[in-house]
Amino acid sequence: MMKAFASKLVDLTQKNADKIAWQWAKDVKTNLKTNSYHDAPEEKIINQASEFYKNFREMFFHEAPFQLAEEVFTKYAHERYVEGVPLHETVYAMILMRRHIWLYAEFQTIFSAEMEHRKAVESLSRTILMFDYIVYIISREYWKLIKMDLSKKEGKH
Amino acid sequence: MQAYAAKLINLIESKAENIAKQWAADVMKHNRTPSYHSLSKDLVVEQGVNFYRLFRQMSLAEVPYEEAKSFSWKYAEEFYQQKIPLHEALYALILMRRHLWLYAEFQGTFVTALEKQQAVESLNRTILMFDYVSYQVTEKYQQLTHERVNKKIGVVKTFLMGKLIGGMKNIYKVAFMSVLLIAACILTYYNHTAGKVVVFTHLFYIPIILAAVWWGKKGMLVPILLAIILIASHSIFLKDAPFTDDVIRAVMFIVLGGVVGWLMDSLKKLEELYQPFKL
Numbered sequence: 012m013m014k015a016f017a018s019k020l021v022d023l024t025q026k027n028a029d030k031i032a033w034q035w036a037k038d039v040k041t042n043l044k045t046n047s048y049h050d051a052p053e054e055k056i057i058n059q060a061s062e063f064y065k066n067f068r069e070m071f072f073h074e075a076p077f078q079l080a081e082e083v084f085t086k087y088a089h090e091r092y093v094e095g096v097p098l099h100e101t102v103y104a105m106i107l108m109r110r111h112i113w114l115y116a117e118f119q120t121i122f123s124a125e126m127e128h129r130k131a132v133e134s135l136s137r138t139i140l141m142f143d144y145i146v147y148i149i150s151r152e153y154w155k156l157i158k159m160d161l162s163k164k165e166g167k168h
Numbered sequence: 169m170q171a172y173a174a175k176l177i178n179l180i181e182s183k184a185e186n187i188a189k190q191w192a193a194d195v196m197k198h199n200r201t202p203s204y205h206s207l208s209k210d211l212v213v214e215q216g217v218n219f220y221r222l223f224r225q226m227s228l229a230e231v232p233y234e235e236a237k238s239f240s241w242k243y244a245e246e247f248y249q250q251k252i253p254l255h256e257a258l259y260a261l262i263l264m265r266r267h268l269w270l271y272a273e274f275q276g277t278f279v280t281a282l283e284k285q286q287a288v289e290s291l292n293r294t295i296l297m298f299d300y301v302s303y304q305v306t307e308k309y310q311q312l313t314h315e316r317v318n319k320k321i322g323v324v325k326t327f328l329m330g331k332l333i334g335g336m337k338n339i340y341k342v343a344f345m346s347v348l349l350i351a352a353c354i355l356t357y358y359n360h361t362a363g364k365v366v367v368f369t370h371l372f373y374i375p376i377i378l379a380a381v382w383w384g385k386k387g388m389l390v391p392i393l394l395a396i397i398l399i400a401s402h403s404i405f406l407k408d409a410p411f412t413d414d415v416i417r418a419v420m421f422i423v424l425g426g427v428v429g430w431l432m433d434s435l436k437k438l439e440e441l442y443q444p445f446k447l
Contacts, residue, residue, distance in 0.1 A: 098310060135292075143259075151255035154253050
């Protein structure tokens with residue numbers, strides 16, 4: 012059932028992954044809440060989002076999306092942590108990543124008919140669920156890394 | 169108030185306590201929020217009620233981002249004090265939003281086609297608010313952690329004396345140290361040729377401590393050099409006087425330089441703890 016409802020959004024996202032990623036990158040590079048991204052090379056940050064949008068389908072329809080998100084986003088959080096991006100900026104960049112899926116879908120008016128609003132609610136709810144997991148996994152990984160870093164540094168004294 | 173959101177907002181406001189209780193029951197046994205399991209139910213419910221009641225205010229505000237701050241900061245401060253890890257505090261927020269929506273669905277708030285359209289609008293609005301709250305809570309948590317670390321190792325900054333001593337360029341430090349070492353040589357020569365063996369060596373602690381502050385353990389070179397100068401000068405100009413006092417002084421230079429250098433290296437490493445909490 013979910014497949015039928017949401018495939019429109021997922022197809023659109025996957026097919027236009029590069030375009031949405033570019034729009035997202037443009038946003039994070041200027042958004043006041045994502046300062047650390049302002050000086051980052053554009054190509055590098057586009058790749059971050061593009062990869063995610065391309066794999067959006069797999070996560071969207073996965074039977075255990077939390078486990079899949081854990082595999083992908085533990086690594087993602089680790090990379091951002093090493094780059095020195097503060098957690099609140101990483102979280103906000105993820106929020107923008109989600110918003111851009113929706114903005115693109117709205118711009119393309121994929122859910123325009125009255126009948127399609129039900130699909131929209133379903134797709135939106137599923138997308139939010141994915142991002143809820145992602146935000147949780149990223150903040151948990153940051154927490155672990157900070158604690159590890161602290162105990163490593165304290166151990167040296 | 170926007171028409172689409174009114175239905176949801178009215179429902180939330182009138183049933184704030186019910187939704188908060190359902191949320192509290194969930195968060196206090198959920199496996200992703202274990203730190204909430206031992207909290208007092210009243211405290212948890214109160215947070216839920218606070219948020220659900222603020223929902224209208226946030227929805228009406230011209231700048232909801234600013235309006236959200238009052239809730240977010242209080243939420244972050246209270247749960248930070250309760251030592252709740254950030255990822256759990258965020259997940260509890262996520263559950264807060266889900267319960268709001270579950271309650272609305274359960275009450276059959278959005279049934280007709282028009283209402284479904286309103287549901288999309290309301291959902292978008294709700295998510296936007298939660299996006300703000302998530303960001304603000306994360307930022308506040310980081311700020312609180314930063315403040316705690318800052319307070320704990322504030323002595324480091326005091327000891328390093330900020331830019332005054334620690335921030336000088338290395339070339340100036342080397343030049344200044346060379347001047348002090350030359351002065352130490354002259355002082356030693358002058359006093360030893362005059363047959364004096366006390367007092368002036370206390371001045372050697374100035375370059376020894378400065379070297380330790382600037383270069384940590386690497387600064388040991390300075391006390392070693394001063395110890396060599398003192399002993400060498402003694403053996404040239406004070407052949408008949410006993411060596412014991414100057415040997416003790418030379419050993420003290422090295423011990424003090426070593427201890428302060430080791431302390432400074434440790435303090436500098438502690439200062440690195442700031443990095444993960446940089447805002």
